Each structure stands twice: as C-alpha cells, then as structure tokens.
Amino acid sequence: MRLAISSDGALFEPTQAFLRSCGIGVSRSNPRRYIADIPALPGVTVMFQRGADITPKVEEGSADLGVVGLDRYLEMSSEGADSGVVIDDLDFGRCELVLGVPDSWVDVVSLADLADLSMEFRQQGRDLRIVTKYPRLVERFLLRSGINLFSLVHSSGTLEAAVAMGFADIIADVSESGTTMRENRLKTISGGTIISSQACLISNQRLLSADSAKLDRAKRLVDVMEGHLRSRSYYSVTANMRGETPEDVARQVLEHTEISGLRGPTIAKVYSQDGVGWYAATVIIRKRNLADAVDRLRQAGGTSVTVSDLNYVFNSNCEAQDRLTGG
Numbered sequence: 001m002r003l004a005i006s007s008d009g010a011l012f013e014p015t016q017a018f019l020r021s022c023g024i025g026v027s028r029s030n031p032r033r034y035i036a037d038i039p040a041l042p043g044v045t046v047m048f049q050r051g052a053d054i055t056p057k058v059e060e061g062s063a064d065l066g067v068v069g070l071d072r073y074l075e076m077s078s079e080g081a082d083s084g085v086v087i088d089d090l091d092f093g094r095c096e097l098v099l100g101v102p103d104s105w106v107d108v109v110s111l112a113d114l115a116d117l118s119m120e121f122r123q124q125g126r127d128l129r130i131v132t133k134y135p136r137l138v139e140r141f142l143l144r145s146g147i148n149l150f151s152l153v154h155s156s157g158t159l160e161a162a163v164a165m166g167f168a169d170i171i172a173d174v175s176e177s178g179t180t181m182r183e184n185r186l187k188t189i190s191g192g193t194i195i196s197s198q199a200c201l202i203s204n205q206r207l208l209s210a211d212s213a214k215l216d217r218a219k220r221l222v223d224v225m226e227g228h229l230r231s232r233s234y235y236s237v238t239a240n241m242r243g244e245t246p247e248d249v250a251r252q253v254l255e256h257t258e259i260s261g262l263r264g265p266t267i268a269k270v271y272s273q274d275g276v277g278w279y280a281a282t283v284i285i286r287k288r289n290l291a292d293a294v295d296r297l298r299q300a301g302g303t304s305v306t307v308s309d310l311n312y313v314f315n316s317n318c319e320a321q322d323r324l325t326g327g
C-alpha cells in the first residue's frame with residue numbers, strides 16, 4: 001500500500017510530524033531517498049512527491065493514498081476520476097487561497113470594487129491579469145462572484161513578485177500569516193477569500209476496492225489517524241472524591257452533565273492513609289469544557305484534579321475506513 005506525501009514545501013515537515021504524532025512515523029534512511037517505510041505499519045511504502053504531483057499520482061494509480069492540501073486536491077482532481085477525500089481535515093497546513101491586490105490601489109477594498117476595476121480595464125482595451133497556481137478554483141470563484149472580465153496567468157511559485165515584475169495586475173495565492181503578501185506590498189480585500197484549506201488524506205477508491213490486502217493496510221492507517229485526531233478534542237480528567245460507595249460518587253458526578261464524560265465516570269477506590277472513603281473518578285471531557293468541568297468537580301467535592309492529554313480515542317467503528325473505497 002503506497003502513501004504519497006510531500007517531498008518539500010509547506011507540508012513536508014508537518015506531514016511527518018503528524019504521522020509521528022499518530023504513532024506511525026516515517027523511517028527514511030537518507031533525506032535524498034524518496035521511498036521510505038513506516039515501521040509500525042509493515043506493508044506500507046511512503047513515497048515522497050512534489051505537492052503538485054500527489055493528486056495526479058493517486059488518480060493515475062501510482063499511489064493508493066496521498067496527503068495533500070485540500071486546495072490542491074480541489075484544483076487538480078479530475079471529474080469522474082477514482083479519487084476521493086478520506087479525511088478532510090488532518091489538523092495542519094491551514095491556509096487560505098486569497099486574492100491579493102497592490103497596496104497602492106487605495107480605492108479597491110472589496111470584490112465589488114474589483115469588479116468595477118475589471119470593467120474599467122476592459123474599457124481601456126485590456127484584461128485584469130490574475131497570476132495563480134489555482135486557475136480552476138480562481139475562475140469558478142470569480143465567475144460566481146460576477147467578475148467576468150479577466151485573464152489568468154500561470155506561474156508555479158513566488159507569485160507575490162508577479163505584480164512588481166509587471167506580468168500580472170493581481171494575484172490569487174495561498175496565505176497563512178499574511179507576511180509574504182505584506183512584504184510584497186499586496187493586500188487582501190473583503191470577500192476575496194476563495195477557499196479555506198488544510199491538509200487532507202485522499203485515496204484511489206478503485207485500487208483499494210480491488211485489493212483486500214491493500215485495503216486492510218489502508219484501514220489500519222486511517223484508523224490510527226482518525227483515533228488520534230479525535231483524541232485532540234478531549235482530556236482525561238481524574239478527581240479524588242469522598243463517598244460511602246462507588247455508586248454514591250458516581251451519582252454525585254452524573255448530577256452534572258459537564259462532568260459526566262463520554263459515557264459516564266469510571267470510579268476506582270483510593271486506598272488512603274487516613275482510612276476515609278476516597279474514590280478516584282475519571283471522565284473524558286471536551287477540551288473546551290475544561291474550566292466548567294473543574295468547577296463542577298470542585299462543587300461535587302472533588303480534589304487533586306489531574307488532567308491528561310489522550311493519544312487516541314477509538315469509537316466502535318472508524319468512519320474514515322468506509323470512505324477509503326467511496327462507501
């Protein structure tokens with residue numbers, strides 16, 4: 001089972017860090033070697049590829065799975081091809097595909113201003129030239145936004161220089177912190193975000209459907225990814241609580257929905273030195289509810305509250321497994 005990941009660029013390091021955090025780190029004998037293994041998943045081969053090549057490689061069948069920016073996948077996937085998105089948000093590679101116009105265009109602050117300007121350009125006998133690596137997404141967005149008078153210029157990198165160099169009037173490129181745009185005297189405009197993107201996992205559904213051994217390896221891989229991603233939303237919280245019996249402590253905890261956990265508390269006896277009845281109550285809670293949960297535990301008599309990160313939360317079934325073959 002072949003997994004294609006970025007050989008350089010913005011997703012190179014984060015993809016490897018993500019795989020490590022899932023417990024399926026890549027072992028590469030040499031940075032110049034473009035084929036590698038995942039020791040924790042025998043039978044999986046990792047192929048390092050240029051970001052722009054990963055979607056076509058998965059679609060043509062030289063890779064079974066790929067990690068790519070969702071923006072790149074939406075730009076490059078072919079109508080009716082065998083590929084599909086298995087996990088649409090791997091929680092890294094966040095960025096936005098945005099329009100960037102020269103800072104000096106003080107009157108252009110919105111998409112409507114840009115539409116007016118494109119008409120002025122046409123009256124002067126020329127098109128608004130937009131340089132991008134994403135012609136399909138940009139064209140669709142502009143037409144949907146009522147901007148019809150433009151021409152697209154292709155460039156494969158450092159798009160922010162195109163305006164200063166004079167071969168484009170505006171750009172449509174990926175922005176994360178906005179630094180590259182600012183440093184090149186470009187600005188975003190209101191309504192000018194074409195798409196929000198992040199890294200995603202794609203598969204060749206036909207290849208995986210046709211080979212059960214491959215499918216089995218792909219299932220193991222997405223199971224740990226999904227379990228790990230789910231775990232990022234939760235903490236395990238344990239509090240010592242006094243009570244006559246475990247049922248008594250469970251009752252105190254279950255009175256508050258904030259601390260009743262995914263299913264309910266796990267209660268274990270604490271063998272305290274003072275011989276008083278203490279129990280440890282453990283619940284899994286959403287990270288965003290931590291402050292409320294700690295308050296509630298205190299109100300319910302909880303003390304010595306400890307909070308731990310989780311590495312995996314596996315549900316009874318893995319949703320991403322069904323999407324591997326388009327099911």
Ligand SMILES: Nc1ncnc2c1ncn2[C@@H]1O[C@H](COP(=O)(O)OP(=O)(O)OP(=O)(O)O)[C@@H](O)[C@H]1O
Pocket residue numbers: 006008009010011050051052053068069070071072093094095156174175176177197198199
């Ligand atoms: N500054 C950034 N921060 C976060 N994610 C980014 C950033 N720039 C690009 N990305 C994401 O990373 C993906 C790869 O972008 P990048 O420009 O690094 O291409 P690449 O992997 O170098 O591809 P190629 O080598 O084929 O040009 C994009 O699809 C985008 O989703």
Ligand SMILES: O=P(O)(O)OC[C@H]1O[C@H](OP(=O)(O)OP(=O)(O)O)[C@H](O)[C@@H]1O
Pocket residue numbers: 009010156157158159160173174175176177178179180181
């Ligand atoms: O908003 P920022 O945080 O400044 O990030 C945006 C920059 O990151 C990407 O470039 P990358 O370094 O991947 O090189 P590229 O120009 O070859 O795509 C993107 O193309 C922008 O140039």
